[in-house]
Amino acid sequence: MDDKTQxxxxxxELRFLKESFEAEVISKEEFEKGKDRVEKKLGDIEKQxxxxxxxxxxxAQNEGAEKRDEAKGDAAxxxxxxxxxxxxxxxxxxxxxxxxxxxxxxSAPKKIEEPLHEYQKAEVQGKxxxxxxxxxxxxxxxxxxxxxxYSFLKEDKESAKETGQMKFIAACxxxxxxxxEGKIGVCLDPGAKAAKCEFRGIPKxxxxxxxxxxxxxxxxxxxxxxxxSWFGALNxxxxxxxxxxxxxxxxxxxxDLLPSYILDENIxxxxxxxxxxxxxxxxxGSYVLSEDASGASFYFKRxxxxxxxxxxxxxxxxASINAEKNLNEFLDNFKSIKFExxxxxxxxxxxxxxxxxxxxxVNNRIKFSGVNSAETIKENFCKMxxxxxxxxxxxxxxx
Numbered sequence: 001m002d003d004k005t006q007x008x009x010x011x012x013e014l015r016f017l018k019e020s021f022e023a024e025v026i027s028k029e030e031f032e033k034g035k036d037r038v039e040k041k042l043g044d045i046e047k048q049x050x051x052x053x054x055x056x057x058x059x060a061q062n063e064g065a066e067k068r069d070e071a072k073g074d075a076a077x078x079x080x081x082x083x084x085x086x087x088x089x090x091x092x093x094x095x096x097x098x099x100x101x102x103x104x105x106x107s108a109p110k111k112i113e114e115p116l117h118e119y120q121k122a123e124v125q126g127k128x129x130x131x132x133x134x135x136x137x138x139x140x141x142x143x144x145x146x147x148x149x150y151s152f153l154k155e156d157k158e159s160a161k162e163t164g165q166m167k168f169i170a171a172c173x174x175x176x177x178x179x180x181e182g183k184i185g186v187c188l189d190p191g192a193k194a195a196k197c198e199f200r201g202i203p204k205x206x207x208x209x210x211x212x213x214x215x216x217x218x219x220x221x222x223x224x225x226x227x228x229s230w231f232g233a234l235n236x237x238x239x240x241x242x243x244x245x246x247x248x249x250x251x252x253x254x255x256d257l258l259p260s261y262i263l264d265e266n267i268x269x270x271x272x273x274x275x276x277x278x279x280x281x282x283x284x285g286s287y288v289l290s291e292d293a294s295g296a297s298f299y300f301k302r303x304x305x306x307x308x309x310x311x312x313x314x315x316x317x318x319a320s321i322n323a324e325k326n327l328n329e330f331l332d333n334f335k336s337i338k339f340e341x342x343x344x345x346x347x348x349x350x351x352x353x354x355x356x357x358x359x360x361x362v363n364n365r366i367k368f369s370g371v372n373s374a375e376t377i378k379e380n381f382c383k384m385x386x387x388x389x390x391x392x393x394x395x396x397x398x399x
Contacts, residue, residue: 007045014038016133025134170195175271184271204235205267210249211259212241215298216383217368218259223294227261231270241300250300253283257296261289291353297367299352307385308338310361312349322371323358325399329374334381334389373398 014035021031170191172178178185178197189195207227211218220238228234239246241258249255253262265285267273280287311327313320331339342348344357352361359369360377363384372380374394382390 007042010038010041010045020134020137023134025137168193172197179271184269202232202270203266204233205231205270206235206264207237208249208262209236209238209259210241210246210255210262211238212298212300215258215300215366216380217297217366220259223259223261223289227263227289230272230276231263231267253286253288255288256299256301257291258298258300259294259296261294263287263289292355299361299365299367302365305338305364307336307387308363309340309381310348310364311339311341312344312346312354312357312359312361313341314344314357317357319371320358322399326372326374326395327377329394329399330377330381333374333392333394334378334387336387337381337385371398 017026017031017034017038020026021028026034170193172187172195173191175185175187178187178199180199183199184202186198186200187195188198205227207224209220209224211220224234224236239249241247241250249262250260253260263280263286265287267280267287279290279293281290282288311324313324331337344354352367354367356369358371359367360372360380361367362381366384368380373396375396378390378392378394
């Protein structure tokens with residue numbers, strides 16, 4: 001590579017360093033270090049160029065000196081007398097006196113003139129290479145960070161192995177650590193090195209529903225849907241309370257209100273049981289859903305009293321006041337029924353364990369709650385009673 005090409009490469013590198021420093025890709029210290037290195041190389045090229053120019057001047061100087069010596073040698077022979085040659089000795093002083101040192105000319109390197117379009121091309125190329133240089137520096141820095149991070153982690157891991165201090169984490173420490181949709185997870189050897197999760201198919205949960213066929217407000221689909229979301233697939237068996245088997249179940253589990261839901265003890269193996277166990281009461285090896293959770297409404301042990309309606313309210317309760325306004329239309333049309341109004345503090349409300357107000361009790365046995373229109377109250381009442389007024393149409397909207 002000639003000096004000119006090397007000089008251009010170094011000047012280009014100097015521009016790259018300057019652009020990198022201005023773009024904050026490299027630090028000032030890195031810039032100064034790189035700049036000193038490039039400028040030193042440029043200085044060496046300048047010195048080399050000056051040395052070659054000096055060598056060209058030295059031969060010309062020596063040639064002039066030789067010619068002067070020859071002339072002086074010829075002048076030393078002055079004459080020949082009597083067959084003898086007389087010589088004039090030229091002293092060193094004379095030689096020094098007449099010989100003048102030849103001047104040494106050092107020619108400076110000519111400035112390289114480049115056409116304007118070539119300079120523009122070089123500048124564009126320099127910018128592209130400068131951008132590439134910046135990205136290269138960033139990539140190298142990131143690569144070094146990853147390399148050293150991996151090295152440190154590897155050293156820490158090896159050091160921990162050597163010292164026996166590596167932290168042990170068991171695959172599972174309890175059954176709650178093992179979960180899979182549609183499966184029961186069991187942790188084998190919990191907390192040990194050999195610990196592992198084992199998943200088993202969830203068996204269907206057996207549910208006995210004790211209910212009554214003549215109850216208009218004893219639907220079970222909503223509650224069964226909730227139980228299925230808790231425990232998975234259900235195996236449901238419905239038994240009427242009036243059958244021999246139904247009577248035995250009611251006595252065995254001390255059931256007073258229908259529908260009642262009796263689940264087998266396998267629900268305790270379900271991982272969701274812990275979240276909902278407060279909704280169950282354990283009786284004789286099985287688990288009975290509480291009356292509050294089941295929404296039971298049929299007091300099947302109470303005596304049936306035809307054409308009777310009981311109304312339960314809470315004092316100074318807005319819902320109770322609105323319910324009574326809607327009830328008035330029903331009462332205006334069913335004047336012959338047996339009607340009683342009860343406060344939440346009355347003995348009958350406590351006996352029936354009524355906690356939600358307003359509430360209605362039809363024929364002393366079946367309960368329904370909430371603010372209902374006159375038409376809805378009539379329909380519920382007439383499902384248990386056959387009266388001429390049941391053919392009338394009442395308001396379907398709330399007052």
